[in-house]
Amino acid sequence: xxxxxxxxxxxxxxxxxxxxxxxxGISTDALRRITTEIEKAYHVGxxxxxxxxxxxxxxxxxxxxxxxxxxTADNMGMLATIINSxxxxxxxxxxxxxxxxxxxxxxxKLAEPYIPRRAARHLEKKRVVIFAGGIGxxxxxxxxxxxxxxxxxxxxxxxxxxxxxxxxxDDPKKNSKAKKYSxxxxxxxxxxxxxxxxxxxxxxxxxxxxxxxxFDLNVPGNIARAVRGEKVGTLIK
Ligand code: UDP
Numbered sequence: 001x002x003x004x005x006x007x008x009x010x011x012x013x014x015x016x017x018x019x020x021x022x023x024x025g026i027s028t029d030a031l032r033r034i035t036t037e038i039e040k041a042y043h044v045g046x047x048x049x050x051x052x053x054x055x056x057x058x059x060x061x062x063x064x065x066x067x068x069x070x071x072t073a074d075n076m077g078m079l080a081t082i083i084n085s086x087x088x089x090x091x092x093x094x095x096x097x098x099x100x101x102x103x104x105x106x107x108x109k110l111a112e113p114y115i116p117r118r119a120a121r122h123l124e125k126k127r128v129v130i131f132a133g134g135i136g137x138x139x140x141x142x143x144x145x146x147x148x149x150x151x152x153x154x155x156x157x158x159x160x161x162x163x164x165x166x167x168x169x170d171d172p173k174k175n176s177k178a179k180k181y182s183x184x185x186x187x188x189x190x191x192x193x194x195x196x197x198x199x200x201x202x203x204x205x206x207x208x209x210x211x212x213x214x215f216d217l218n219v220p221g222n223i224a225r226a227v228r229g230e231k232v233g234t235l236i237k
Contacts, residue, residue, distance in 0.1 A: 004046035005229025006156040008123060010131075011041070011048060012146035013161050015056035015084055017217055025056060026087050034217075035091040038128070041223040042097055047123035048227070050130045051149060052088055053142040054080030060138065074138030078105055081142060085132035086110060098127040104136030104145075116152045123153065143201035151208045158210055159226050160197065161217035166234035167194055184236045196236060211237040 017034055020027025042048055059065060060074035068076070082103055089099045100122045101111035111132055112118065119129045134145045143160070150158045167189070170178040186206040189196055196202060196214060205212050213226050215233025225232045 002044070002228045002230075004044045004227050006046050006227060008047040008153065008155045009049070009157050009159055009227055010146050010150040010153070010155045011038070011050045011159045011161060011223060012143060013050065013052045013217070014142075015053035015059075015080065016163075017052075017056075017161065018084060018087070019056045022056075026084070031087055031091050035088070035095060037217070037220065037223045038088075038092060039095050039097060040221060041227045042092075042128060044224050044227045046227045047126070048128050049119065049123060049149060049153060049155065050085075050088065050128060051142050051146040052081060052084045052130065052132075054078070054084060054134075056080075057083060071138045074140075075105075078134040078136070078138075081134055082107060082111065082132040085130045089130055092128055098125075099130060100127050101130045101132050104131070104133035107133075119149075119153055141198050141201065143197040144204065147197070147201040147204040147210065150210045151204060155210065158205060158212045159223065160212055160214045161223060161226075162214060163216070163218065164214070165216035165219070165232075166214055167196055167236070181234045182231065184234055186236060189236055205236075209237075211235060 018026045018030050020030030054077045057080035058076045060077040065073040085101045089101050092099050102114045103111040104114045106113055122129045131149050146158055166180045168178040168180050172178040213235050215222055222232055
């Protein structure tokens with residue numbers, strides 16, 4: 001077995017990853033597929049924390065949410081991330097992987113409160129820690145949550161699993177000549193106006209020297225490859 005390149009990583013999954021063929025909610029098929037991928041990555045041996053979004057259930061700033069007060073809509077979005085986190089916890093534990101969900105919004109019957117030092121202890125004991133409830137404040141995203149948690153727990157890299165296999169010079173769907181970067185500088189990404197994460201998340205990673213690896217979640221084995229430090233996606237550092 002190849003050793004992990006990183007000692008501690010944060011994996012960011014968007015809520016969409018749980019959609020499968022559905023338009024809303026959690027597809028048990030998609031959940032099973034993702035769990036298989038996480039299981040492979042877990043056995044690489046790095047300490048693994050996960051942030052999962054809530055967009056498959058509810059997204060605060062969306063058109064769908066426009067008639068609801070923004071703060072309320074964002075609070076609903078953060079609750080959606082707790083639902084997804086509990087689903088992921090259940091699926092991982094069924095495979096024998098020990099987990100803890102820590103939530104930024106207190107729901108003590110369902111999850112531990114977010115306590116960074118306790119999270120670190122869980123990680124040292126090889127438990128997967130799932131950070132739920134976003135950062136606990138409206139007007140933020142789960143990308144920002146993943147960036148902030150990476151800094152707080154001292155992760156070496158934020159693994160951003162997406163639908164695309166990296167960052168391109170242009171939109172590859174519109175421009176057939178678009179080229180994929182294998183590595184990228186934070187400053188270069190800014191000067192070329194490449195959209196990788198929302199600005200708050202991006203700035204947090206840049207200012208605190210957290211590398212970001214953008215890669216395709218839909219290629220089997222990719223999360224494990226990312227943890228091993230193999231060449232996948234685009235590494236921004
Ligand atoms: N959210 C929030 N604060 C946070 C994280 C999330 O208000 O710190 C809300 C926000 O409404 C967001 C929703 O939760 O739209 C779901 O998160 P996100 O859109 O990041 O999920 P993803 O797109 O990754 O599925």
